[in-house]
Amino acid sequence: xxxxxxxxxxMLKFDxxxxxxxxxxxxxxxxxxxxxxxxxxxxxxxxxYFINSVEHLDVFKDEMIFFANYFNARVGINLNKRxxxxxxxxxxxxxxxxxxxxxxxxxxxxxxxxxxxxxxCDKIWLLDxxxxxxxxxxxVKTFVQAQKPIGDNILGVIPSKAGFxxxxxxxxxxxxxxxxxxxxxxxxxPTNLYIP
Numbered sequence: 001x002x003x004x005x006x007x008x009x010x011m012l013k014f015d016x017x018x019x020x021x022x023x024x025x026x027x028x029x030x031x032x033x034x035x036x037x038x039x040x041x042x043x044x045x046x047x048x049y050f051i052n053s054v055e056h057l058d059v060f061k062d063e064m065i066f067f068a069n070y071f072n073a074r075v076g077i078n079l080n081k082r083x084x085x086x087x088x089x090x091x092x093x094x095x096x097x098x099x100x101x102x103x104x105x106x107x108x109x110x111x112x113x114x115x116x117x118x119x120x121c122d123k124i125w126l127l128d129x130x131x132x133x134x135x136x137x138x139x140v141k142t143f144v145q146a147q148k149p150i151g152d153n154i155l156g157v158i159p160s161k162a163g164f165x166x167x168x169x170x171x172x173x174x175x176x177x178x179x180x181x182x183x184x185x186x187x188x189x190p191t192n193l194y195i196p
Contacts, residue, residue: 002195022115023049027073076190090114118188123170126186130162147171165191
């Protein structure tokens with residue numbers, strides 16, 4: 001079991017009433033070899049949350065953990081915050097596209113689909129490090145800190161089952177990709193809040 005709620009809370013920044021973070025409980029096929037019945041072949045959405053304060057996260061924490069344990073699912077949060085306004089306009093656009101294509105049964109999913117689109121100005125990335133080797137992690141952190149823009153590029157380290165998610169601000173990837181080709185850089189992916 002991995003519980004990262006307390007590690008993630010300090011990374012959440014709410015600057016206005018328009019800000020929210022998108023959280024999903026996903027049952028992954030990879031974690032459930034007997035099958036997952038969902039809208040795509042690799043995962044099934046159990047529930048989504050739209051969190052607009054740390055207190056709001058605390059209200060739903062026990063429920064999220066319950067669903068994750070019950071469905072053998074992961075709770076993931078995308079640390080690129082969303083805008084209610086921009087998400088609403090994206091939902092309107094997505095709904096119109098679906099209706100134009102006579103795909104009416106998918107209209108109900110337009111909001112969650114729009115929440116998956118990064119529409120803010122923050123660039124928060126996830127570096128997926130698939131080892132628990134602390135020496136390797138420290139070398140990666142040192143390398144990232146030296147990339148442009150030079151400064152505090154590291155926002156946090158979140159444990160995963162296979163290693164760590166290094167949470168960073170956006171930086172110049174050219175040298176990093178040469179030095180660490182085995183590390184996947186995700187620019188709009190969730191990190192783990194809870195894994196049963």
